[in-house]
Amino acid sequence: MSIQFSKIARTPAYRALASAITEQILDGRLPEGAQLPTEAQLCEVFGVNRSTVREGIRVLEEAHLLRRESAKKLVVSRPSTEQTSHQFKRALLLHEVSCSELWEALIALEPAMARHAAQRHDEQLIAQLRDNLARTAETLSREDRTEDLDIEFHALIGQMCGNRALMLAREPLSSLFYPTFQAVLNRLPGAGLRMLEAHTEIFEAIREGDPEAAQLWMHRHIRDFKRGCEMAKLDMNRPIAAWENGA
């Protein structure tokens, strides 16, 4: 019988350093906002050269576990919603996920979020929603950037439902849909008005604290959108593409 050997794991020092710090962050020994030692001190602690330390820090910065607060203050951080959502978006983009895949995910999430939003009463967010509707009505007459207000409307509902897991999952999907929104609104004359009507119904349901109605109208709204895509002759099976303001 022969002895079994497994491959020797050759971990570079910069990676070992990054892992060591990551571990301390994840188990709470390094809490959010804690300031890290200087590069020179890290050299001593880990017994490696500054170049190596710096490579390790790059890794952690990109993972958003560290960030620079000022030019020479490196602190422990937690990945922000935007950062996480940005990573998610990029992955979906590179995998060339199709519009229908996105849409199927949205129609699962958005109605649920509207439902939860209706169960909360946040006067400030209700006011923001009202304001959003007013601006939408106004821009409709000018045929101008309506899609931005659509995105905003749904984002506000996301905030209102107060569920970070849902928010984190929804935001990238919604934002990747932007070019499609744009296309539908441009090609279908009645789409903007129809959108405003649906938004209004959803808003009313949320304001009155009626989860069922909010969910139902949101479901209709999203379903309608797909119909809009079909009427605008958009190919839902084509992969989504990045749009200028953020990939």
Place this chain on the structure above:
Amino acid sequence: MSIQFSKIARTPAYRALASAITEQILDGRLPEGAQLPTEAQLCEVFGVNRSTVREGIRVLEEAHLLRRESAKKLVVSRPSTEQTSHQFKRALLLHEVSCSELWEALIALEPAMARHAAQRHDEQLIAQLRDNLARTAETLSREDRTEDLDIEFHALIGQMCGNRALMLAREPLSSLFYPTFQAVLNRLPGAGLRMLEAHTEIFEAIREGDPEAAQLWMHRHIRDFKRGCEMAKLDMNRPIAAWENGA
């Protein structure tokens, strides 16, 4: 009137380098699998020192846009499902998202996925599901690692629905729920059997290609799980915690 100045963006060279390469990857000039020049060549191209080049590469590696294929072969990569899902999980963990938030997201996603799964006919995945059920039945008598099989069952349905957006959103949520599954199964004697029954119904619906039934049973299954948490006296408002095998 005074001239307005905006802050001068002082981008470090390693970051500029990372951005330049990222851009080329995102717009397709550097396709998946393409091999990058050596560090020395990158030094020449960008006119910076090798240390700087290396810091830039670390950034891209951590973003999973580059990976080492062999020790000295650096190729363009797209973030894998596991990598993206890992980032997502870590973010949810660090933000101390509560069990009920996770659950609300899952009950929005899982039934939709079961529905889509029932609309496909993948004999191989159906066979895998059948096998999973058999193993679940077997382990039930031994009270042994049933939670692993639960995770696997839902993952298989995720694969079956064939929607990568849904899969990417669901996987981290499900996996973060692991310790909770475990707790419920340990504390509630009948929970394992009840789970198996629900899985069986879902499986049958999918096998018969009945989307409505698949969705309905999955919904019941997830709803039941919350009930299980309540009966097991688990506090759903407590933040989720990492479990040993992967944070």
Place this chain on the structure above:
DNA sequence: ATCAGGGCTTTGTCGAACAATTTCGTACAA
């Protein structure tokens, strides 16, 4: 006490070097 200035610290970047390992090319053997 407040403010300005100067010195120290720290980061970003550079250049050069070396060990270990991989890859390549070549010469040799079948």
Place this chain on the structure above:
DNA sequence: TTGTACGAAATTGTTCGACAAAGCCCTGAT
């Protein structure tokens, strides 16, 4: 001609040392 083994070159991971620029702190003058 093909296959193989050896040696050389290339490449990465890492170290050391250095310097400019920018930020921070302390002190001294007002």
